[in-house]
Amino acid sequence: MSLLTITDLTLRIAGRTLLDNASLSIDPGRKIGLVGRNGAGKSTLLAAIAGDIAPDGGNIVLSSRASMGRVKQETPSGDRSLIDTVLSGHLEREALLHEAETTQDATRLADVHERLLAIDAHAAPARAAAILSGLGFDQDAQQRPVSDFSGGWRMRVALATALFLNPDLLLLDEPTNHLDIEATIWLEGWLRNYGGSALIVSHDRSLLDNVVDAIAHLDRGKLSLTPGGYEEFVRIRTEQALQQNRAAERLAAQRAHMQSFVDRFRAKATKARQAQARLKALERLPQIESVIEDTPTRFSFPEPSALPPPMLTMDKVSIGYDGRVVLRNLSLRLDMDDRIALLGQNGRGKSTFAKLLAGRLAPMHGSVQHSPKMRIGYFAQHQSDELILTDTPIDHMARAMQDATPVAVRAQLARFGLDAARAESRVGDLSGGEKARLLLALATRDAPHLLLLDEPTNHLDLDARDALIRALADFEGAVVLISHDSHLVESVADRLWLVEDGTIAPFDGDMSAYRTWLVERARKAAAGNENAPDNDGSGRKEARRDRAEIRRAQAPLRKEARAAEALLGQLHKERALIEKRLADPALYDAGDTREITTLNTRLAALTAEEAAAEERWLNAESQLEEAEPS
Template structure:
């Protein structure tokens, strides 16, 4: 049965048609990945499904009584703790708890508690805490007010609220943008076990491959559904493109052959009829467009000059902020052929380490040495704030390459897909992905030997991410990568370093092993979290429930025997009524069958004895049960 039905939907924004009579049906429990180029209308479609945008045509129908959850653009705020903020997102639970505190009617109070039990209201704090822990908030952070956290962390709280509601339909728009790798892997695991339906807009290839049942492709105003994850979508789409291209080539060859005949013989009277027939045949040939794709995106990093090893080394280095160490006693080296991904939760020191390598932070103790010819390219998302909004990409690049010719400036921008038009566009008018590509171009202008990439894919779409992977694979320098995108890490890094407890250690294993390690740790943390989250009243209720459960188990044999006695009494009563009805029938006596009358009376007496015995045993059992409950 369809949970969500989109029929002939048309959506227009600022006069531009984003969806043109598009249709899609999603069944309950199905998770769908929604993909398409930036600006195709994916977020607009989610807004229309959520009811924030009115359709210009067609309809969107959600099943009756179905619930919907969505991560809104507005981040939560206020003085409520993170845990209470998530709990308050369950409107029904909050309203019932408030009513329970003020209800005077015993009948209504009983109804309220029945409903609270049905929605597992008392287990809600533990569930909310588990979700927050998975998204990177420890027990102490969960007790802090929302106002203590930055916008990115507040978006995690909004995501936690949507997940906590456990709706029938979940709408997620780039859910991994504000997550680190650890939280992204946790979200993947959570979504796999989510029983509801979901529409997930994401540029995270791993998330789409590991969590969705099908891919909905929004292209030129239409929606098409392909079963499987993103890899399967790419395979099927590539095959379709090849078939369509071959069909277009066959039709084009046939058309050219016919047109040649027409051109040669149109003017000849003897061939005029055949030429006219060919013209009509030409008109009947189907129009098959070859697959129209935008120019494939390509990135290219300048090749660095050779450097003797070690490129960079450090001995017993400690680094931090304002005299407070974040990383201690680091003794490491980097060479030109290193491809390293940094693992570890946010706040453990990954970006601090990148700043140390980039020269943005000086060691507090220890020594850091490197080749005097070492050039470093450093990319970090926060650098977007350093761009001058009123300037163009050419202005930014020319300032950093004052000796370069204009052609060289434009060439460096073109390496990252910033063509002539985009190069002359004000930064304020660039998309998030275009700003990220500008930062990559600026960071690599000097052909660096070492690339430090701190979350380079946050605003890059799937095509741009693939272009980045291809460019990094061809790059001949060293790479140190911080990314929440498992697919990028797996494709680029050949070594994993784990930052934990102020130290950096090699992680012995691949990303699958790291996933397993994280899940094991998360399960242990969740068990601890459930214990610490339970309030005293919850603990008492749970202990009471355990006691009642043990009592029920102990009484099970008695209750079973009581039910058997009740069943026997019902059988005796039914048979006794039949015999009494038979004995009351005058026909029995008119036949003069004294033997049958004697048999029936004898059976009736036996049944009466059995009934008394069964009643006595039933009363004994009830007394034993009452004594057990009273003790």
């Protein structure tokens, strides 16, 4: 039986039809990637499934008693801690815990605790902490109020809440947009192990290849389902297009041959009957249209002039803000043939390093030397906020290229697919992907020798991402890339630099090795391994990191111990209420044997539950003691 059934769905927005009698079925446990061009209606479809908008026709049916979860559009806020914010997302658990604290009805209290056990409420804090940790929040951050964090980090909290609910159907719309590559890799693993169904809108090829069972393609108002990940979808769709085009060509040739016979012999009496037969046969031929391919997306970068090596060197450089050092002792070199990706969690200094290379941040110590002729193109992930919404792309480019002719201005925009119509539109009317194209055009207007790309693909669709990869392959200058998109990193970079522990060092391996390294590091952290290696060999840093790993590893145990202790208290409270009721003579005077039996049965069950909770508490405390450093 299907978990979600969409039948003949029609959706219109502002008079434009996005889905036209589209159908889709999702079985329990299946994970479906939803792809399509920007503006095709993917997010609108998710909104309709969630009940935010009403269909213009057709039906959306979710299986009875099935739960559905999605990332809320509004980011969480307020003074509540991250861990409490995630926990509060489980409304049933919150209501049951409140009722367990306030009810005086022993029978109802028993029902409440049975339901709490059924939803595994005692393990909820540890589960929420593990999800937040995977998305980049350490134990200290989890206890800080949501108001301390920026919008991007709050979106991670919203994502954590949706994952924590563990619904039967999970709706995710570009879940990796606010994640770094480490959190993206963690999310891929979580989704692979997730037992429910998921419908995932994403332009992240790695996510679509590593997580989903099938691809739902939204194209020209229709939904088609293809088994496998995105790579398999591209292969099958390409083969289907070729077969369909060949069939259309064969049919066109057959039609032309028949029409030629009719045209030649229609006027001849001896051939008139045959001509009429051919006309009828011609009318019966099926109408097979050739696959209509969208205009392919193409990007191109201006070719820079050659520079002698080294293009840029830095010697014992330290950088930071307001006297606080973020990265120190950097002695690195860049040449024109370098293709480098920066790895490391958000907040470790990747964007700070990019600002140093771009000349937007001066070193606190040390020196940076580069060729006086070197030009730098910088794409920053938040630069779209600096665009003037009432101006057009032509206005922006003309200001940036003051000595260029109008033809040259338009040509630079055209390099990134901004045709005349879009070049003359207000920036406020452009999509996120079109704004990203404008920023790429602005960043490369001077034919830079060094191109700095900080999350360039956040709003680009899959075709535009592939176009960017092809353009970078042809680019003659150096590239320093920061991206959560593993496919982009693997396709572009030939060297990886790890930003961690206040410095930058080469990572010896490819993205596959980096994934393995992350998993191994997480395993050691979970085990509280005191001998985990440290990249810089510093004894003090090693000890400090080991202590932090131990704290992270102990956090679930501490929460487990607290949860077990709290459950014990609630069970003791329930026991006291039942014993008080059983000691009441009025109970027996009323002669209600059913209530007496129920209370005695619950009292016996309480003994087993108290023993189990006490055992959990003792086990957690014992493991905490064993994990303490000697």
